[in-house]
Amino acid sequence: MTTTLNRELSEVVSSNRLNIDTIIHGDCLTILKTMPDTCIDFIFTSPPYADNRKKTYKGIPTNRYVEWFLPISNELRRVLKPEGSFVLNIKERSEGGERQTYVIELILAMKKQGWLWTEEYIWHKKNCYPGKWPNRFRDAWERCLHFTKKKKFKMFQDTVMVPMGDWAEKRLARLSERDKIRDESRVGSGFGKNVSNWLGKQYVYPTNVLHLGTECGNRGHSASFPVTLPTWFIKLFTEEDDLVLDPFMGAGTTALACIQLKRHYLGIEMMEKYCDLAQGSINKWNERINNNNNIRQLSF
Amino acid sequence: MTTTLNRELSEVVSSNRLNIDTIIHGDCLTILKTMPDTCIDFIFTSPPYADNRKKTYKGIPTNRYVEWFLPISNELRRVLKPEGSFVLNIKERSEGGERQTYVIELILAMKKQGWLWTEEYIWHKKNCYPGKWPNRFRDAWERCLHFTKKKKFKMFQDTVMVPMGDWAEKRLARLSERDKIRDESRVGSGFGKNVSNWLGKQYVYPTNVLHLGTECGNRGHSASFPVTLPTWFIKLFTEEDDLVLDPFMGAGTTALACIQLKRHYLGIEMMEKYCDLAQGSINKWNERINNNNNIRQLSF
C-alpha cells in the first residue's frame, strides 16, 4: 500500500475498534453500530432503491423506505467527522405512472434528524438505456444528494476543475446549421486554427451537473454507477489518506475509486456474492498496479 | 392569424367566458377564478421563486410559499382539460448554506391536492450564473415538474426527436484529458469527418434532460427562461390550435413560443410593465412574420 495512516486514524485502528481497507460482510446497521464516533471523512453510497416487486431479493417497499433508512443515516451521522460530507446517490423510479416520492420525503426526514441538505448534484447519464414509454422518455439523471453536519466542511474545489468552456460544444453553439455544412468543406484550414485557440485555456470550476456515462463494460457484474462518480466526489471532499465509507458497497466501485486515489476505504455489504466480487476487483486492480511497478523498475 | 379555433374552443370564446391570444393584466388567482372549467390544453409557467429578502419587489417568503401556491394550483387543475399537462419550471435557491425545501414540499402538497407527479425533467443551463463559494459550485440546473390529472394524457413524442448521438458530447465522453490534447494535432482529419456524419443521421427520442442556455445579453428585456424551453414542452404536449396558459407570463416567452408553433395562448401577468413588454415582443414577432410573408410573395 502506498497509503499511510495519519496519527488519528492509526490510533483507532490499532485499538481494534475499526477495520480499514476491507469489505465487511454483514448488515449495514449492525456493523455501523460497532464503529466509533467521528472516524469517517467521507461517505459515498448508492443504497438499494425502493421496489415493491416482491420477487426482488431485498427490495425495500416504497412506503417503508424512509423508516428503514433513517436509523442508518443516523448512524452515518454519528460516525462521520464534523467536517465530513455524505453523498447519497439515489433516484426514484416511476410507479403507476407517477414518480415515487420517498426520496424527497427522505430529504425532509434527514433534515429533521440533524443533517444539513447542502446541495443536490445532478448526475447526467450520457449514454443511458434507450427506451420509450407512452408517458415518459428515458430517465437520464440521478440525484447525488449532498448532506453535511455543519455549514463549514472540507471541500477541495481545485481538484475537480475542468477545461474552460466545452470547446466542441462551444464551437457548435455558435455555428448555425448552414455553417456546420459549410465548415465541412474547409476542414484543415479555418477550423483547425480555431480549435488550437481554445486549447491551453484556463481551467474553470465545474457546476453541480456532472456529465458521466454509465459504465458500459459489463464484466460479469453490473455496478450501479461508474467509478468516475465516486471518484469525482472523493477528490472533492477528501485528501489523501482520508477514510471513505460506503455502507452499501455492492460491486466495490467506491473502494476501487479510493485505491486509485490513495484514500483508505471501508465497505459494508450484506450479500456475500457481492463481497467476493468487490474483493476480486480490488485484487485485480492491485495486481495490475504491482505489475506496472515491476515493469517500471525493469525499464530503468 | 394562421391559427384557427376548433369547435370546442370556439364555443367558449364566443360565449365571452374566455379570452384567448391575449395577455390579461391582473392577479393570477383572481383571473383564474373567472375562467371556465377544463378549457386549457396545456399549462407552462415559471412562477416567482421564493425569496426572503425584503427588498425584492414581491418575493414570496420561503415558509409561506406552499400555502401561497396551493390555491393557484387548485384553479390550474380546474381549468385544465382531463388529458392536459402542467409543467412547472422552478428551482430553489440556497439559503444559510442549505437548499430550500419548499419546492419538494410543494410536490407533496400538490399530490394531496389531486395532481399526479408524472415526471421531473431537468433543464441543464449551459450558461449558468458565475460565482465561486467555499461550499458549492455554480447552480446549473432547474426543475421542470410535470403534473397531470390522469395517468393517460396527451403526449406527442415524435415531435421532439433529436439527431442520434450528439457527436461532440459522445466524443468528449470518450476522450480522456490527454486524448483531448492529442486531438489538437490531428484536427482537420477526423474532426470534419464527424461533422459530415451528423447529417443524414437517424432521429431518436430525447431523454428527460434538456440542454439549453439561458438567454442573457442585450435584447432590451430579460426573460428568465429561453423560448426553446416552453417550445419543447408545447410541441410535446399539444397540437396545433390548442390553448396554452401561462399564469405568470412575465416577459411573454411562453406566448411567443405559442405563436411560433401556431398554438393559442392566454397569459396572466400582474405587473403592467411586463404586460407591455410581452405585448411588445409579440407585436414585433408578428410584424416580422408579415414582412417575411411579403418578401416571399415578392420573390415568387
Add this chain to the structure above:
DNA sequence: GTTCCGCATGAATCGATAG
C-alpha cells in the same frame, strides 16, 4: 460580407459590515 475582439449581463451566493 466575414471574422475577431471587447463588453455588458444574468432566477447566484457568501461573508463582511452596518443597524
Add this chain to the structure above:
DNA sequence: ACTATCGATTCATGCGGAA
C-alpha cells in the same frame, strides 16, 4: 445576538464595433 444590505467573485453568451 440577530437581521438587512452590499461588495466580491465568476463564466457562457450575444451584441456591436473594428479590422
